[in-house]
Amino acid sequence: MAQTPSIPKGTRDYSPEIMVKRNYIFDTIKNVFRLYGYMPLETPAMENLSTLMGKYGDEGDKLLFKILNSGDFISNIPENELLEKNSIKLTNKISEKGLRYDLTVPFARFVVQHQNELTFPFKRYQIQPVWRADRPQKGRYREFYQCDVDVVGSDSLLHEVELIQIVDEVYRCLKINVRLLINNRKILAGIAETIGYPDHLTNITVAIDKMDKIGLDNVNAELREKGICEKAINKLQPILNLQGSNQEKLEKLQDILKDSPIGLKGIEELTTVFDYLKELDIKTEIRLDLTLARGLSYYTGAIFEVKALDAEMGSITGGGRYDDLTGIFGLKNMSGVGISFGADRIFDVMNQLDLFPKNNTTTTQILFVNFGNKEEKFCLPLLKQLRSNGINAEIYPEPAKMKKQMTYADKKGIPFVALVGESEMQEGAVSLKNMLTGEQTNMTIEEVIHRLQA
Structure with a gap:
């Protein structure tokens, strides 16, 4: 018996x-990204592990x-190393490449590799x-x-503001109610x-970044496991539980972090953005949100996270500033900031809330019923005329029974x-049927075009 594919x-x-919805x-x-002057870029699915x-x-x-x-990647491995069963050590010798974990590190690699060809600040989008x-x-x-x-080659906080505008515009267009959480890694360093x-x-940021997933008690337990003493953990609690408006929180932080230059710098940056x-x-x-830490270690300034308000879902967008990322690849003093929209989670939210446009799943706007060879030849120029006017049109490929052709149109949601037939060809007309109302009207092809473009 053949194995069931999976x-x-x-x-x-x-x-x-689903693809029609995803493309929406x-x-x-993409349209919002372009409004702000960002250009498209693609990088390979796999990168050298040394890059990642x-x-x-x-x-x-x-x-x-x-x-x-x-090839035969095991042949050059000494037998004693195979017998050690040290998977990490072995992996380093039999694997030199990996699938990309995100788009930001490959982007930084691209910038360093092509720095002499780029105009800075360099603004790109990547899907x-x-x-x-x-x-x-x-x-x-x-x-x-x-x-x-992302944009690299500028440390201007205008880019942080621009990213917030992009988030606001994207979710307004998609009709998703969201909350944007913001923090600054310099503030976390100050804490x-x-x-x-x-x-x-x-260790501290990895732990507190899990606050909404595991709760405060478990965060504190993890901090203890990482060697943070009880006195320090107690000192941390009121900071993480700061209440009030954004302005009030920043004012309280100003006093709490008064002896930390890096913490005060983070407060200054967020104040400027606000x-x-x-x-x-x-x-x-x-x-x-002072519990927002974003575990990725390359963030150095502002960090963002976006959550849907009307659906149970984790973060659907996240990002931040990464002043040191290109420096890892040898290009110093190249500040960057970016944000990433999680298309799959956005899709799940929109499906859950029924937010996709009702006509969005329809790709074909009109189907020509096939009555036979003579009618096919008559309809082909009409189809070409419709398509040249931007109307998605198709003809059923064979003169099957009317019920079968209508069922095809109905299942595909063709409106x-x-x-x-013979009489329409003699009159140079088309009998247009509205599949929703059942209304049927004789029209010229020009009138059909006008109707479908309305």
Whole structure:
């Protein structure tokens, strides 16, 4: 018996109906990106592991999908090393490439590699799949698409403001109610400094970034496991639980972090961003959240996260500033900031809330019923005329029974059917049937075009 085909866990097939919806999301996001002067870019699905490793922290490195070297990759490995069964050591010798974990590190690699060809500030958008060896669960996949927009070569905070505008515009167009959370890694560094653990910034940020997933008690337990003393943990609690408006939180932080230059710098940057935003008609709620840390270790300034308000889903957009990322590849003093829209999670939210346009799944606007060879020859020029006017049109490929052709149109959600028989050919007309109302009217092809373009 033949084995039933399947796909790997954490991946999905996309039917034509789903692809039409996904393309609606991609097109909406692309259009907004273009409004702000960003240009398209693509990079390879796989990168050298030397490019990827060490850029996402220890937890991120564990989630990289590694690709085995071609050929007989085991033959050159000493037998004693095989018997050791040290998978990490062995992987380094049999795998030199991996699937990209995100689009930001490959982007930084591209900038360094092509720096002499680019005009800075360099603004690009990129919509491609990424892969993570994560445990599949609701809203979390092993293969998923990211829609990234980044700018490098400028440390102006106007870019942070621009990214917030892009978030506001994208979700307004998609009709998703969202909240944008914002923080600054410099503030987090200042907090680590203030509680006496400046060298434990990564451990602290990785822990508190899980606050909304595991709760405060478990965050504190993780901090203890990482070697943070009880006194420091107690000192951290009121900071993480700061209440009030964004302005009030910043004022309280000003006092708490008064002895931390890096913390005060983060406060200054966020204050500047909020001051710019006062001049703009931003509809999205923006909240300063001190538990927002974003675990990726390359962030150095502002960090963002966006959550849907009307659906149960994790972050659907996230990003931040990464002053040091290109420096890892040898290009110093190249500040960058970007944000990534999670297309798969956005799709799930829109499906859950029924936000896709009702006519969005229809690709064919009109189907010509096939009555035979003579009618086919008559209809082909009409189809060409419709398509030249931007109308999606097709003809049933064979003169099947009328019921079968109508069922085809109905199942595909085609709104109009054209019937052209002997009398219509003699009159040079088309009998246009509205599949929703059942109304049928004789028209010229010019009138059909006008009707479908209305």
